[in-house]
Amino acid sequence: MEGRITRSAAAKEAAQLAAATAASIQNASPSGTQNTAMPLKRKTKRNTTVAEPDINELPHNLGRASVPAANDTPGPLSVTTDQVKETKPLVTKGKIDVIKDELQDTVDKATTTLAKIQGGRLKSNNPYGLTPGFSPFPDWLHPTRQECEEVNRLLSSVHGEVIAPATIPEPSLTVTGCGEVPSVLDALIRTLLSGATTGNNSAMAFQGLVQKFGILQDGIGKGSVDWDAVRQAPVKDIFEAIKSGGLAEMKSKRIKEILNMVYEENMQRRDAFLKAKKEGTAEPPGANNETELQKQIEIDRANEHVLSxxxxxxxxxxxxxxxxxxxxxIGPKTAACVILFCLQRPCFAVDTHIFRITKWLGWIPSEKVDEVKAFSHLEVRIPDHLKYSLHQLFIRHGKSCPRCRAITGENSEGWEEGCVIDHLVKRTGKRKGAFESAPKAKNKRKSRGKENDDESE
Incomplete structure (x- = not known):
């Protein structure tokens, strides 16, 4: 995988590129965050009796957004606020603005120069052709930091300010959401269920799994569906459990395949830990960022068949x-949602609404771009501290604005209400003010058989 250019290293690498022609650039990926966990209780209890679901249609399927009260403080993704708490400003506001502009220019130049050195091709060993740390459109210098700040401000004035939660809420048994739960496996399956359907349907599908297979009442997996019971069940039983959620035939097969893979990987990691203790061999990936307690918890989970x-x-x-x-x-959008909502890391998931509006804003090229390339580009260009809020705001706006919905035009209902970002967008499509959206992209994705995690319009 190619070395990642982060914003903190871009200035240094740009200077190296200017001083030494075609020097090779390497920059280590940021170290992972450690998760904390409590010791495993050996016995787990199943309970298949749950309260009658109170299922309500959500404004979107991509997790919950927090609207702050007057005394609220931003969560861990609000980088700028945390930095203010930790350090005192050393320069005036005017100088900060200059520095930001200069840093943005440096990132632009460094990215462009690197692409030229590599012949404009950034190869990546993954099924979606992702280019971590690099934009597939290095000459496309939008959005700038200022553009991101302006759109975030304008959309917040209409839809409310969005702040990342400081803590992840306890998992709901009636709402799937898109990964805003403590368990990574829960987040992954919940997000898979929410793909290409409504919030109501995905909630019913998840409720079906709860009713059919029960939840773990204590231990490490407390609050999670008994995923090992799901793994051992026939595909037809999984299908019956989630059939009310739509696309059940395909999703039931994928859930079964995912859980089988997770089981095998859990066993392999357990064996690697035990062998490392006994023979001093290499530990599995990520182990260097885990405590001894966390390693032991992995071993205990695997021994108890608690999938994780x-x-x-x-x-x-x-x-x-x-x-x-x-x-x-599981495609880049689903994975990005899990990283953003469950791991609580800055990551800019791109769904159909975000893809449409960012194209209208000119943040991505209008030609030869799909949602995967848009993600790779916007992940580099959008500042980390705005990824959570812009992600949520674009989805809210894309579903509610009469002028920015999937298919709209001057004769559409509510068009006369206007749009807060109207002066910034250039709407395109088959007819004036219209945009051809989801169907073709979805059909193409289905035919590839790679991913079907688009949300409903």
Missing amino acids: LNHIHSLSNDAAMLELVKYPG
Whole structure:
């Protein structure tokens, strides 16, 4: 995998490129965050009796957004606020603005120069052709930091300010959401269920799994569906459990395949830990970022057949992305949602609404771009501290704005209400003010058989 250019290293690498012609650039991926866990209780209890679901249609399927009260403080993804708490400003506001502009220019030049050295091709060993740390459009210098700040401000004025939660809420048994739960495996399956359907349907599908297979009442997996019971069940039983959620035939097969893969990987990691203790051999990936307690918990989970992907907390963002997209039916959007909502790391998931609006804003090229390339580009260009809020705001706006919905035009209902970002967008499509959206992209994805995690319009 190519070395990642982060914003903190871009200035240094740009200087190296200017001083030494075609010097090779390497920059280590950021170390992964450690997750904390409590010791495993050996016995787990199943309970198949749950309260009658109170299922309500969500404004979107991509996790919950927090609207702050007057005394609220931003969560861990609000980088700028945390930095203010930790350090005192050393320069005036005017100088900070100059520095930001200069840093943005440096990142632009460094990215462009690197692409030229490599002949404009950034090869990556993954099924979706992702280019971690690099934009597939190095000459496309939008969005700038200022553009991101302006759109975030304008959309917040209409839809409310969005702040990442400081803690992840306890998992709901009636709402799937898109990964805003403590368990990585839960987040992955919940997100898979929410793909290409409504929030109501995905919630019913998840409720079907709860009713059919029960949940773990204590131990490491407390609050999670008994995923090992799901793994051992025939595909037809999984299908029956989730059939109310849509696309059940395909999703039931993928859930079964994913859980079988997770089981095998859990066993392999357990064996690697035990062998490392006994013979001093290499530990599995991410182990260097885990405590001895966390390693022992992995071993105990595997021994008790409590399926888990929580070791992904110990991986860098890039490694976590590549780890997640290897599972059947899990594409960059689903993986990015898990990273953003469950791992609580900055990551800019791109769905159909975000793809449409960012194209209208000119943040991505209008030609030869799909959602995967858009993700790779926007992940580099959008500042980390705005990824959570812009992700949520674009989805809210894309579903509610009469002028920015999937298919709209001057004769559409509510068009006269206007749009807060109207002066910034250039709407394109088959007819004036219209945009051809989901169907073709979805059909193409289905025919590839790679991923079907688009949300409903």
